[in-house]
Amino acid sequence: xxxxFLNKFTNFFAYKQPxxxxxxLPSVGSLADSTNDNTYTEDVLDPxxxxxxxxxxxxxxxxxxxxxxxxxxxxxxxxxxxxxxDKRFKAFLIYIDGMTNADSINHFILKxxxxxxxxxxxxxxxxxxxxxxxxxxxxSLEDHISNCLLPQNKVTLVEDFSQVISDINMGNxxxxxxxxxxxxxxxxxxxxQRSISTPQNEIIVRGSQEAFVETLRTNTSILxxxxxxxxxxxxxxxxxxxxxxxxxxxxxxxxxxxxxxxxVQYRINNIEVDALLSSGQLEQLIQDNSSNxxxxxVASERPDKAVASLLDGxxxxxxxxxxxVLIMPGILNDFLASPEDVNLKFQFSNLAKIIxxxxxxxxxxxxxxxxxITNYHQELLPTELIFAIAASRESVPFPIIFELLLMELSFExxxxxxxxxxxxxxxxMGIVGALxxxxxxxxxxxxxxxxxxxxxxxALCSFAIPDLSLNFTFRILRFVYIFLGYIGGFLxxxxxxxxxxxxxxxxxxxxxxxxxxxxxxxxxxxTSAYFNLPIWAKEKKPKFLSTxxxxxxxxxxxxxxxxxxxxx
Amino acid sequence: xxxxxxGLFEAILFILVVITNKIILNLxxxxxxxxxxxxxxxxxxxxxxxxxxxxxxxxxFKKFEGYDIFDxxxxxxxxxxKKISGIGYLLVxxxxxxxxxxxxxxxxxxxxxxxxxxxxxxxxxxxxxxVGNKFxxxxxxxxxxxxxxxVVLSIFIIWFSSFKSIIPERIFPILxxxxxxxxxxxxxxxxxxxxxxxxxxxxxxxxxxxxxxxxSIISIIISSIYLFLSVITLILVFPYIAVSDEANSIYLLxxxxxxxxxxxxTDALFILLFILSCLSYLTITLFIILNIFxxxxxxxxxxxxxxxxxxxxxxxxxxxxxxxxxxxxxxxLFRYSILYFIFGFSTLxxxxxxxxxxxxxxx
Numbered sequence: 001x002x003x004x005f006l007n008k009f010t011n012f013f014a015y016k017q018p019x020x021x022x023x024x025l026p027s028v029g030s031l032a033d034s035t036n037d038n039t040y041t042e043d044v045l046d047p048x049x050x051x052x053x054x055x056x057x058x059x060x061x062x063x064x065x066x067x068x069x070x071x072x073x074x075x076x077x078x079x080x081x082x083x084x085x086d087k088r089f090k091a092f093l094i095y096i097d098g099m100t101n102a103d104s105i106n107h108f109i110l111k112x113x114x115x116x117x118x119x120x121x122x123x124x125x126x127x128x129x130x131x132x133x134x135x136x137x138x139x140s141l142e143d144h145i146s147n148c149l150l151p152q153n154k155v156t157l158v159e160d161f162s163q164v165i166s167d168i169n170m171g172n173x174x175x176x177x178x179x180x181x182x183x184x185x186x187x188x189x190x191x192x193q194r195s196i197s198t199p200q201n202e203i204i205v206r207g208s209q210e211a212f213v214e215t216l217r218t219n220t221s222i223l224x225x226x227x228x229x230x231x232x233x234x235x236x237x238x239x240x241x242x243x244x245x246x247x248x249x250x251x252x253x254x255x256x257x258x259x260x261x262x263x264v265q266y267r268i269n270n271i272e273v274d275a276l277l278s279s280g281q282l283e284q285l286i287q288d289n290s291s292n293x294x295x296x297x298v299a300s301e302r303p304d305k306a307v308a309s310l311l312d313g314x315x316x317x318x319x320x321x322x323x324x325v326l327i328m329p330g331i332l333n334d335f336l337a338s339p340e341d342v343n344l345k346f347q348f349s350n351l352a353k354i355i356x357x358x359x360x361x362x363x364x365x366x367x368x369x370x371x372x373i374t375n376y377h378q379e380l381l382p383t384e385l386i387f388a389i390a391a392s393r394e395s396v397p398f399p400i401i402f403e404l405l406l407m408e409l410s411f412e413x414x415x416x417x418x419x420x421x422x423x424x425x426x427x428x429m430g431i432v433g434a435l436x437x438x439x440x441x442x443x444x445x446x447x448x449x450x451x452x453x454x455x456x457x458x459a460l461c462s463f464a465i466p467d468l469s470l471n472f473t474f475r476i477l478r479f480v481y482i483f484l485g486y487i488g489g490f491l492x493x494x495x496x497x498x499x500x501x502x503x504x505x506x507x508x509x510x511x512x513x514x515x516x517x518x519x520x521x522x523x524x525x526x527t528s529a530y531f532n533l534p535i536w537a538k539e540k541k542p543k544f545l546s547t548x549x550x551x552x553x554x555x556x557x558x559x560x561x562x563x564x565x566x567x568x
Numbered sequence: 569x570x571x572x573x574x575g576l577f578e579a580i581l582f583i584l585v586v587i588t589n590k591i592i593l594n595l596x597x598x599x600x601x602x603x604x605x606x607x608x609x610x611x612x613x614x615x616x617x618x619x620x621x622x623x624x625x626x627x628x629f630k631k632f633e634g635y636d637i638f639d640x641x642x643x644x645x646x647x648x649x650k651k652i653s654g655i656g657y658l659l660v661x662x663x664x665x666x667x668x669x670x671x672x673x674x675x676x677x678x679x680x681x682x683x684x685x686x687x688x689x690x691x692x693x694x695x696x697x698x699v700g701n702k703f704x705x706x707x708x709x710x711x712x713x714x715x716x717x718x719v720v721l722s723i724f725i726i727w728f729s730s731f732k733s734i735i736p737e738r739i740f741p742i743l744x745x746x747x748x749x750x751x752x753x754x755x756x757x758x759x760x761x762x763x764x765x766x767x768x769x770x771x772x773x774x775x776x777x778x779x780x781x782x783x784s785i786i787s788i789i790i791s792s793i794y795l796f797l798s799v800i801t802l803i804l805v806f807p808y809i810a811v812s813d814e815a816n817s818i819y820l821l822x823x824x825x826x827x828x829x830x831x832x833x834t835d836a837l838f839i840l841l842f843i844l845s846c847l848s849y850l851t852i853t854l855f856i857i858l859n860i861f862x863x864x865x866x867x868x869x870x871x872x873x874x875x876x877x878x879x880x881x882x883x884x885x886x887x888x889x890x891x892x893x894x895x896x897x898x899x900x901l902f903r904y905s906i907l908y909f910i911f912g913f914s915t916l917x918x919x920x921x922x923x924x925x926x927x928x929x930x931x
Contacts, residue, residue, distance in 0.1 A: 013875055015869070015872035373836075376680055376681075377680065377836035379833040379836065380833060380834065380837065382831070382832065383832070488689075489680060489681075490680075490836055490839055490840040490843060491676065491680075491681070491843055492692065494692075494840050494843035494844050495692045495695060495696050497844060498696050498699075498700070498715075498844055498851075499699050501710075501711040501714050501715065502699060502700050502703045502707045502708065503703070503707075505703070505706065505708075505709075506707035506710075513710070515714075
C-alpha cells in the first residue's frame, strides 16, 4: 500500500516524454504539397484474405466452417444446379435469414438460374452485343451468369472470402457456382428497420423534423436527398475485428480540406477493437485528447445539422447501428449552438445565444460562486441580501458546503433516476424532487431556501446547454468549482478558471484549436462566428477549417435587391 | 520540445501582461511617491524614452531575425557570454516571479485571507504556473489572450467609474516634487517598462519575425497609455495616496466604486480578475525561466524542471519578512537590476553584436 502510494507520488512528479502525435490542419496553400500516406489497406482489416476456389465443394466447406452452419440457425445455405448454355453446374447460395428479402431470392435469383428459359438454354457461345470485331471474346460462364441470369440491379463479383463474409453480414445473398473462382454478391437486403422519425433529443420548432435512424444506408440516402450534388463523397470503411461494423465517411470533395479527410480516414482505419456498437464508442476512439472531458466531436441526430457542417467543410462519420452521426472537427462554439439558430432571424438567434452563454457560465460557476461569496466575499452582496441569507440560514445546523453538496447530489440523483424510470411515473419523480427534496428539506432545516434557489437556477441553466456531453462536463466541473470556492474563495475560483482556460486553449479537434472562433482566426462574414450574422452576410467558409472553397456565397446574395450591382 | 509559435495579438498581450500586473501591484503609487503631482509628466517623459529605446532595440535586432539575446550573446562572445547573460536573465526573472508572488499574496492576505497562511495562498498561484507550463506556450498565450482584454477592460472601467471623484485642481503643483525628481532622478522610473525585457527574448517564439517591430511598438504604446491613465486617475482622485498606507492603490479605487444600491462593493470581482492576471503573468514568467534554463543548459525538455523552479520561487518569496521589505526590494534591487542589466547590459551586447556583424560584412 505504502509502496503503491510512493510510486504514484513519484510518477506524478516524474518527467514524462511529451506525446509525439500532433496533427495540425495545414493552410489551404500547402494542400498541394500534402501527400496522403494513410491509405486504406484491406489486409489491416482482415488478415485472413482467402481467395475463392473454383471447386464448389471446397468453397462450400469453407463457408460452412466459417459460419458454423450446423449451429447457426439463421444461416441458410441452399444447394442447387444451375442451367447455363443448356448445361448443368453445381451451385449454392448463402444468406442470413431475416436480413434478406425471400421473394427477391426466389424470383430473381433461384428462378432464372434453376428453371429452363430462353436465356439459359441458348447455345450461341458469342454474345452479339459487341460493335468492334476485335472485341470478340470467348464464352465466359462468369459473365454469362452476371449479365444474363441474374436480373438484379446490384450484382457484384467478389474474389475473396473476406468480402463475401462482409457482404453476407450486411444482408446480401452470395451465389457460388462450380468451375468459377468468383462469387456473385446480390443485393437483396430486406431486414426490418425503424422508419425515419422525429428527433428525440435535438428538438426544434421551425426546422426539419427528420432524424437519422440506425441503418447506415438510410442515413446516407437522407444526406443525398438534402445535398443534391455529386461532390458529396460517401466512403465506406469497417471497424471492429469481430463486429465488422460499417462506417461511412462523408465529406464534400470540393470543400473539405484533403488533409482533414485523410486524418479522419487514417484514424478510423487504424482502430483495433473487437466490436464497435455505437458512434459514441467511435467518438472516444478517434478524438484528439481522450483525457480531456470536453467533447471534441459533435454527435447529432439531425440531418440538417449534419448537412450544414458538410457544407462548411467538416467531415461526417455515420456508424451503422447508431442514429447519431459524428461531425468533426468539433469546436466549443458547435457545442453551444442549437440547430434552431439557423432557422431564426439573426436577432432572435443571437438573443438565444447570449442567454445560452450566460446559462453555461452560471451552470458551471453559480454554486461555486455562492460558496466563495458567502464564505469569503460577503461584501459583494447588497446588505439587505446578506441579512436575508443570514436569516434564512439561522436555523440550519450545517455549513454551506455540506448544504450545497447535499442538494447538488440529490439533484444529480433525481436526474439520473428520472432517466431510468418508465415514462408513466416520470411526473412522480418531479413531485418527489420538488416536494420532498425541496420543500421538506427546507422545513426540516436541513437546507436554506436561498440554496434551493441556487440549485434550481443552476439546474435550469444546465438544461439550456444544447449538447449532452458538454452538459456532463459542466456537471463534473461544477463540483470542482464548489470545492475550489470553498477552500479559496475567488482565489480558488480564479485558479479553476485559469486552468480551465489553459485546458481549453490547449485542446484541439482534428488539428483545429477548440476555442478558435472566440479568439483569432475569425474571418468577418463567416459562418463560424459565435454570434449569427444575417444570412446574406455569411459569405465565407470557416477559416480555421482551411477549406478548398473559401466562399459560401457571393458578396451580393440577394440579387433581386441590387439587380444592377451584381457581378457575375 | 515545445515548438509552438505565437501570433501578433498573443505577443502584444504577452508584453502587456507585465505592465498590467505592475499597475495592479502598486507601481503608480511608487511613481507618485517619487514625483508627487508631476508623476503624470514623469510618465510621459519615461514613456518617450521607453519608445525611443524600443525603436533602438528593434533596429538592433534587425540583423538578428529569429534570434533572442542569448543567441546574439552566443554570436558575440560564444558559449561563455551566452551563459553569463542567461544566468543574469534567469536570476532577474526568478527575482521578478518571487517578488510578484509575495507582493500579490500579501495584498490578498491583507484584504481577504487574513486567517490563511501565506504559503497556502502562494500554492494556488504555483499550481496555476505548474499546470500552465505543462500545457506549453500555445495554451499559455491563448489563455492570456482571453484574460488580458478582460483585465484591461476592467481597469478602464475602474478609471471611468472614478470620474465623479476627480478634482482637476489636484494636478497642481504641476511640477510636483520638483524638476529634479521629475526629470533627473525620475528617469529611474523607466523600470516600469520592465516588459521591455520580453522584447529581448520573444523573437524565437514569433510566428512571423517581421512583425517584431509592430509588436514592440504597439505594446509599448499601449503600456504607456495604460500607465499614464492609472497615474493621472490616482493623482486626481487620491492626492493623499503618496502618504497613505494602502497596500494596493488600484484596489483603493475599486473600493470607491459603487453601482447603485445593488452593488455597493464590487472590489471582490475586480480582485478575481487581478488574480487571473497575476496567474497569467507568473505562468509566463515561469515559462521564460524554463526556456532560459533550457537555452543555457541545452537540455531537451525543460518541463521537467517546472517543480524545481516553483520550489525555488516559493522559497525566495518567503524570505522577506513583510510587505514593506518586499516593496523596498522592488523599488531598489529590482529597479536597478532592470536598469543596469536589461537596459544597459543587453543593449550593449546588441550594439557590439551589430558592430561585429558590420565588420564581418566589410571583411
